[in-house]
Amino acid sequence: MTGSDGRDDEDFDAPRARPYTATKGRTEPQIHLDLAALVLNTGACHPDTLQFEHASALSLCGSPVSVAEVAARMAQPVVVARVLLSDLIRIGAVSSSQAPSDSLETQLLERVLIGLRNL
Amino acid sequence: MASVTSDLYPDPVKIIIAGGFGAGKTTMVGSISEIPPLTTEEIITTASEDVDDLAGVEGKTTTTVALDFGRRTIHEQNLVLYLFGTPGQDRFWFMWDDLRLGALGAVVLADTRRLEHSFAAVEFFEHRGLPFVVAINQFDDAYRYPGSAVRAALQLPDHVPLLLCDARDRPSVTRVLIALVEHAIQRRIPGAAHHDLTGSTT
Numbered sequence: 182m183t184g185s186d187g188r189d190d191e192d193f194d195a196p197r198a199r200p201y202t203a204t205k206g207r208t209e210p211q212i213h214l215d216l217a218a219l220v221l222n223t224g225a226c227h228p229d230t231l232q233f234e235h236a237s238a239l240s241l242c243g244s245p246v247s248v249a250e251v252a253a254r255m256a257q258p259v260v261v262a263r264v265l266l267s268d269l270i271r272i273g274a275v276s277s278s279q280a281p282s283d284s285l286e287t288q289l290l291e292r293v294l295i296g297l298r299n300l
Numbered sequence: 301m302a303s304v305t306s307d308l309y310p311d312p313v314k315i316i317i318a319g320g321f322g323a324g325k326t327t328m329v330g331s332i333s334e335i336p337p338l339t340t341e342e343i344i345t346t347a348s349e350d351v352d353d354l355a356g357v358e359g360k361t362t363t364t365v366a367l368d369f370g371r372r373t374i375h376e377q378n379l380v381l382y383l384f385g386t387p388g389q390d391r392f393w394f395m396w397d398d399l400r401l402g403a404l405g406a407v408v409l410a411d412t413r414r415l416e417h418s419f420a421a422v423e424f425f426e427h428r429g430l431p432f433v434v435a436i437n438q439f440d441d442a443y444r445y446p447g448s449a450v451r452a453a454l455q456l457p458d459h460v461p462l463l464l465c466d467a468r469d470r471p472s473v474t475r476v477l478i479a480l481v482e483h484a485i486q487r488r489i490p491g492a493a494h495h496d497l498t499g500s501t502t
Contacts, residue, residue, distance in 0.1 A: 208343075215312075215314075215398065215401075215402060216314065216382075216384070216398050216399060217312040217313070217314045217382045217402070218312065219309045219310070219312055219380070221308065221309070245308070245309050245310065245380075247312060247371070247380075247382055249338075249340055249369055249382065249384070250338060250371070252340045253338035253339060253340040253369075254338070258340070258341050258342055258343050258364070259340055259341070259342040260342060260343055276308075278308075278309035278311075278312065279309075279311075285313075285402070285404055285484075287485065287488055289311060289313070290404065290481055290484055290485050290488075291485065292311075292377040292378075292379060293313055293374075293377070293379060293381070293404065293481050294478065294481045294482065294485065295376075295377060296374035296376060296377040296379055297374070297474055297477050297478045297481060298478060299374075299376060300374070300474050
């Protein structure tokens with residue numbers, strides 16, 4: 182199909198750096214982290230004691246930040262950020278929020294509604 | 301898992317902005333976001349059938365999907381909204397369960413010049429039971445069709461809200477999001493026929 186604006190989706194297939202180098206080939210995080218789960222540096226681990234990729238992920242977690250944001254700011258696929266953050270959680274360097282639950286509480290929806298109306 | 305005090309973290313809320321290529325999704329994300337929209341991507345593994353599973357990796361295909369997203373913190377309610385814009389005509393995001401699971405709902409942004417580009421998203425959310433609204437992005441040079449014509453063209457069920465918006469305009473985008481949340485809440489009221497949760501605060 183040719184859209185009138187051309188086709189900008191082509192570059193998704195472009196060759197790219199091997200994404201799993203940063204995780205030493207691991208593709209499965211040990212802890213499931215939602216895209217929008219928030220993570221935060223606990224201060225328990227000094228970055229110097231970590232490998233470069235872990236330290237660079239940790240450096241992005243100074244305030245609550247989503248997994249998606251860590252991935253974007255590291256210019257890595259989400260799965261890579263997940264593996265690194267899951268490692269950091271396991272050693273206590275990072276804590277994580279509850280993931281958005283599969284069935285959102287009505288009370289949460291009402292808070293969103295009030296918040297949006299007051300924007 | 302160690303419990304975490306709720307005041308340490310705001311509650312994250314995921315909202316999906318879907319629609320056809322060029323419908324203004326990234327513009328919409330940018331209008332509401334407090335940060336310039338970020339881009340990230342995910343590697344999706346899809347199982348392909350009828351291939352022998354020799355070593356646990358064969359028989360699977362990986363594909364990369366990109367998405368733009370923005371963030372909006374609502375301090376007053378200790379919330380942080382994440383708006384994820386799905387890529388143009390790439391349909392692989394349909395396989396990205398993590399994008400959909402736990403999401404509050406979705407906005408299907410439509411362009412009346414290319415309504416057919418919105419079919420896939422409408423069908424997907426309808427099928428998956430995720431609350432969604434359709435927002436017609438009012439491009440300056442687009443003919444203004446009546447809502448009923450758009451609804452008919454999209455085969456949109458009556459219960460799905462249809463709105464007009466300007467994706468560049470923050471108040472307009474906010475109204476779309478409000479309509480989505482109201483719709484999501486109304487769906488939880490059994491047998492409810494509420495059409496007016498939109499009243500201004502008293």
